[in-house]
Amino acid sequence: MEEGVDSPPTSKKRPRRPDDHQNGSGLGGGGGEKDFLPYFKPNYKRLYSENSINTEFKVFIENKNGQDKIGNKSPVYLNHIFSNIKGVVAIRRINANKIVVIFKQHNTANNFLNNNSFLESHDLKAYIPAAQIEKTGIIRFVPATISNKELFSKLTSTFEIIAVRRFMKKVGHELIATQTVSITFLSNFLPESVQYDLFSYRVFDYVPPLQQCYKCFKFNHHAKICNGKQRCSICSQEHFYKECPKPNEICCVNCSGPHLAISKLCPIKMKKIVDKKNKITYASVANSKLNIDFPPLPVCSIPVNKNDNTITVNxxxxxxxxxxxxxxxxxxxxxxxxxxxxxxxxxxxxxxxxxxxxxxxxxxxxxxxxxxxxxxxxxxxxxxxxxxx
Structure with missing residues (x-):
């Protein structure tokens, strides 16, 4: 293979850490490498808060065993088993493995999430997707000497902080902590800043990496749910890259250019990355500014009577x-x-x-x-x- 060309993906993967914010254990806070493990709020479980701005409170349902597909169940059966659950206003099918149960109030949705007897009797698991109630932002120029646990304990915000993760970079065979930290808030919106004692850090939007399938090498999905054919990241033909008979004839699957399918030299990949950043930036501006330039109210004295909700004007x-x-x-x-x-x-x-x-x-x-x-x-x-x- 030519020098300077990105190497194809290897089959080795770094072991995934457990989802500790769901099982209640808190990582981080030790010495050495443990200082940079993601730190989660102890005993945290995703539930809707009282001040949530959601108009629908969605709870996703899947089968625990993975064999019995609840999305393929009859509507008659689903109506029957959920008829005694208080507050359910609708049931929708997502796919063969998943349905969503919709509530109009946050407390009835939370009560259902804690209804272990019902879930166990039907061999189901219920959860709220992170995107429904959590928002992740980043802060920059945080000294690498500060552990995630210390950041979690000292950072304050208008919204509750539920997770702190430090970005790492690989130098040789070693992972080195950077000065960028991601913070997950229990909110649909990001605060403008967070406080570390007297120091204020501005909070920026977090742009997650672009997903690329290592089976078909298209974007925005993973290989485990891919329905496409196996493609080679080197020559783009229908075989695994380790079996490529022409490793020197490099051709991108997406743009047919002289680079690997995973390379950042691919103009299609770069465009998708830029579009994703622009989309998230626009959404954050629309959410924070409401995308409306409201005019000021007419100039007049409007003292508020704190004894009731009436307004007194001249x-x-x-x-x-x-x-x-x-x-x-x-x-x-x-x-x-x-x-x-x-x-x-x-x-x-x-x-x-x-x-x-x-x-x-x-x-x-x-x-x-x-x-x-x-x-x-x-x-x-x-x-x-x-x-x-």
């Missing part, structure tokens, strides 16, 4: 504020799609539901009695809950 605007929020608005204006950016402000001002949501958000913030810091993320979450669905 006489110059009080005669119109309640009527303008309650009277019927031309529905064609509300439902009309926004074709130009210049129309956004006028449509929001004329939309009583959006204005009412903004007012209710101000009232809730003014009536707040706990010590939760008022951040942009905190305000955004309240506004989302007040906006009409």
């Amino acid at each position: 006489n110059t605007v009080s005669k119109n504020i309640n009527n303008s929020l309650s009277k019927n608005v031309n529905k064609s204006i509300i439902s009309k799609p926004v074709s130009q950016a210049s129309n956004i402000k006028s449509q929001i001002i004329e939309n009583s539901e959006v204005l009412m949501a903004l007012v209710h958000t101000l009232v809730q913030i003014g009536n707040k009695t706990d010590d939760t810091p008022i951040t942009t993320t905190f305000i955004k979450d309240i506004l989302i809950k007040n906006l009409p669905s």
Whole structure:
């Protein structure tokens, strides 16, 4: 094989560490290499929180034995066994091995997850996918002398931290700790920053590596679920790379270029990596900014009466504020799609539901009695809950 060309993947794999945040044990916190093992919140189990913004609370169900495929069961059978489960509003098939049970309240979903007698009697396992309730970000320039356990114990955030992992790089035959750390939060959104004593670390989006199948060498799936044919990462023909009869005739499976299928020289692979980064960055901006430039409320004094949820304004605007929020608005204006950016402000001002949501958000913030810091993320979450669905 020519020098400078990426070597094909080997069959050796690093052993996967147990999913300790599900079984309750906490890794890390020891000496040497143990300092850089992922550290999870002890006894953590994925459950929906009270302040979750989910509109549907999904619980995924699979068979424990892997032989009996619950996704192929009759709807009559599924309706029968779930008829006595409180709070179930829908059941959907995901695939042959998996279904999803949907609840409208977080507490009924959590009660089902803890219903061991039901799950054991039907040989089922129930879980919440991490993407439903967890969000991972990264912080940079963290000294490698600080262990994951110490970071977990000292970092503070507006959202609960449930896992800390340090990025590692291979130098020769040794893994070296980098200064980049990933943090998993019990939230659908990332905080703007986390605190290490007095020092503030900015939180960035975590972009997971692009998945590439080592069977067909296409993207966004793993070899164990691949339905494609075995392809060679060297010559792109239908055989395993170790059996390649033409190791010097290199041809990419995806673009037919003179490089290996796993190489970053592949323009198709690089485009997918860039698209993935752009997609995650756009999504994070849309979530944090709501992708809407809300206009300011009319300039007036709006003191909040903390004894109730009423709003007191001066006489110059009080005669119109309640009527303008309650009277019927031309529905064609509300439902009309926004074709130009210049129309956004006028449509929001004329939309009583959006204005009412903004007012209710101000009232809730003014009536707040706990010590939760008022951040942009905190305000955004309240506004989302007040906006009409």
